[in-house]
Amino acid sequence: MAGKASVPSVIWARPERTGRGPRPAFTRADIAAAAVRIADDGGLDAVSMRHVAAELGCGTMSLYNYVPRKEDLYELMIDAIGAEHEIRAPSGDWRADMIRNALETRAIMHRHTWAPRLMSGVYGFSPNSLRYLEHCLDCLAPLDAPYSEKMELVALLNGVVTTYTANEIATSERTRSMPWSEEEENAVRIAYLGGQVATGAYPRLAAAFMESSGPIDLEGVFRRALERVLDAFDPAC
Amino acid sequence: MAGKASVPSVIWARPERTGRGPRPAFTRADIAAAAVRIADDGGLDAVSMRHVAAELGCGTMSLYNYVPRKEDLYELMIDAIGAEHEIRAPSGDWRADMIRNALETRAIMHRHTWAPRLMSGVYGFSPNSLRYLEHCLDCLAPLDAPYSEKMELVALLNGVVTTYTANEIATSERTRSMPWSEEEENAVRIAYLGGQVATGAYPRLAAAFMESSGPIDLEGVFRRALERVLDAFDPAC
DNA sequence: TCCTAGTTACGTACACCGTACGTAGTGCGC
DNA sequence: GCGCACTACGTACGGTGTACGTAACTAGGA
Numbered sequence: 001m002a003g004k005a006s007v008p009s010v011i012w013a014r015p016e017r018t019g020r021g022p023r024p025a026f027t028r029a030d031i032a033a034a035a036v037r038i039a040d041d042g043g044l045d046a047v048s049m050r051h052v053a054a055e056l057g058c059g060t061m062s063l064y065n066y067v068p069r070k071e072d073l074y075e076l077m078i079d080a081i082g083a084e085h086e087i088r089a090p091s092g093d094w095r096a097d098m099i100r101n102a103l104e105t106r107a108i109m110h111r112h113t114w115a116p117r118l119m120s121g122v123y124g125f126s127p128n129s130l131r132y133l134e135h136c137l138d139c140l141a142p143l144d145a146p147y148s149e150k151m152e153l154v155a156l157l158n159g160v161v162t163t164y165t166a167n168e169i170a171t172s173e174r175t176r177s178m179p180w181s182e183e184e185e186n187a188v189r190i191a192y193l194g195g196q197v198a199t200g201a202y203p204r205l206a207a208a209f210m211e212s213s214g215p216i217d218l219e220g221v222f223r224r225a226l227e228r229v230l231d232a233f234d235p236a237c
Numbered sequence: 238m239a240g241k242a243s244v245p246s247v248i249w250a251r252p253e254r255t256g257r258g259p260r261p262a263f264t265r266a267d268i269a270a271a272a273v274r275i276a277d278d279g280g281l282d283a284v285s286m287r288h289v290a291a292e293l294g295c296g297t298m299s300l301y302n303y304v305p306r307k308e309d310l311y312e313l314m315i316d317a318i319g320a321e322h323e324i325r326a327p328s329g330d331w332r333a334d335m336i337r338n339a340l341e342t343r344a345i346m347h348r349h350t351w352a353p354r355l356m357s358g359v360y361g362f363s364p365n366s367l368r369y370l371e372h373c374l375d376c377l378a379p380l381d382a383p384y385s386e387k388m389e390l391v392a393l394l395n396g397v398v399t400t401y402t403a404n405e406i407a408t409s410e411r412t413r414s415m416p417w418s419e420e421e422e423n424a425v426r427i428a429y430l431g432g433q434v435a436t437g438a439y440p441r442l443a444a445a446f447m448e449s450s451g452p453i454d455l456e457g458v459f460r461r462a463l464e465r466v467l468d469a470f471d472p473a474c
Numbered sequence: 475t476c477c478t479a480g481t482t483a484c485g486t487a488c489a490c491c492g493t494a495c496g497t498a499g500t501g502c503g504c
Numbered sequence: 505g506c507g508c509a510c511t512a513c514g515t516a517c518g519g520t521g522t523a524c525g526t527a528a529c530t531a532g533g534a
Binding site for chain 2 (some may be wrong): 481482
């Protein structure tokens with residue numbers, strides 16, 4: 001009556017099995033693990049329903065019993081790597097704990113370089129996401145602020161971690177995938193960017209590039225950004 | 238010798254036309270405009286090489302003369318909406334100027350809701366990106382800091398704008414696309430999330446949801462986040 | 475001036491994608 | 505024990521990006 005999908009579209013809202021008919025051959029964890037394995041070596045584009053089904057050793061369409069749409073498969077993948085967060089008791093120093101959490105998230109994303117691309121299209125209420133969110137709130141207990149503000153902190157921090165790490169991964173993959181890497185860096189930055197700057201249209205950019213020296217320390221930039229975000233929530237600042 | 242692609246993969250590094258053979262029928266701007274038009278009504282998934290070619294009134298494979306790979310089409314799209322930034326002379330108040338820039342970026346993204354999804358896979362040195370970056374550095378002239386720090390400010394601010402706006406768009410599209418919108422919100426948040434919380438496994442989350450009241454003011458949250466990030470760079474704080 | 479090399483234009487073809495649909499087999503709840 | 509809900513999966517359809525081959529065209533060098 002209301003269209004094709006009369007069932008909640010969020011996969012976490014439907015039970016894993018209902019207890020009728022033959023028992024399912026796989027768990028969601030199995031499927032997620034297979035998909036993650038494929039994405040880890042082969043990239044996100046290698047994750048297709050056919051491919052995942054083959055990895056599991058079943059027919060393509062059988063997968064649709066477990067995962068109604070491909071988007072839900074992505075959801076399972078995000079949840080699966082969320083399990084890699086090592087939850088440990090808060091130390092009492094909320095800044096240190098949150099920095100640790102952020103660095104761990106970054107490490108996970110570097111381990112699964114497809115993750116940032118998925119992050120921005122996903123629901124965010126998977127079991128492991130809830131677990132991680134709960135843990136963050138736990139770490140933030142010493143901070144005297146309403147929960148709404150703590151939620152904003154977590155959201156902001158996660159956003160910064162995601163965008164920064166996405167950038168790191170993008171640049172690293174760009175230079176890795178090119179056979180000319182060094183030459184490309186020169187050809188583009190000098191011939192094009194340098195060419196643009198030399199037109200005089202971008203005087204401040206030109207000055208900025210003059211000032212910059214040597215390769216930039218990505219982790220340093222990342223940590224500094226974290227500190228700044230945390231500063232913004234620290235009453236002691 | 239070195240593989241299939243012996244030409245720089247960044248589209249901005251190759252000239253728009255080379256002056257031999259029949260003159261091109263379209264400019265990059267034409268192509269970008271067509272793609273943006275398609276994405277605006279029809280979503281990003283509607284942007285296919287065939288579709289864009291049809292919109293331009295040419296054969297599919299002709300498009301490949303202008304745009305070697307689809308990824309480059311995305312690059313053109315991002316650059317095209319970057320032109321919507323209205324560059325105006327800095328006011329002297331760098332905080333106000335940067336907030337204006339951020340709000341404008343947010344407005345552009347709300348006008349082109351597919352933009353955030355593209356942002357994290359794109360080179361970032363398109364002409365209009367350079368123009369915008371130059372403008373930001375211009376606005377930041379009154380701020381006494383090295384260029385490296387100003388670059389970090391711009392990066393952090395852009396990251397925050399992108400993630401926040403992406404979230405806004407994601408939630409708004411989720412509730413829009415569902416016929417049950419209100420029911421879904423209840424079914425999921427109460428039946429599932431509430432169910433999870435009721436297990437007692439997430440005490441802090443439970444407390445947070447108890448505390449939350451009424452719908453949240455998205456723009457308020459956004460502005461607050463901006464202010465916080467700027468605080469972190471303001472020597473007067 | 476003509477020739478030729480580099481471009482544009484574009485149709486065809488291939489491999490792959492998500493998934494709607496139909497059919498067959500299976501085992502729990504009544 | 506019956507029936508129904510579930511699993512399993514083959515086939516098929518309409519779509520995708522793009523490699524390749526061919527024909528038309530035009531600017532630079534002879």
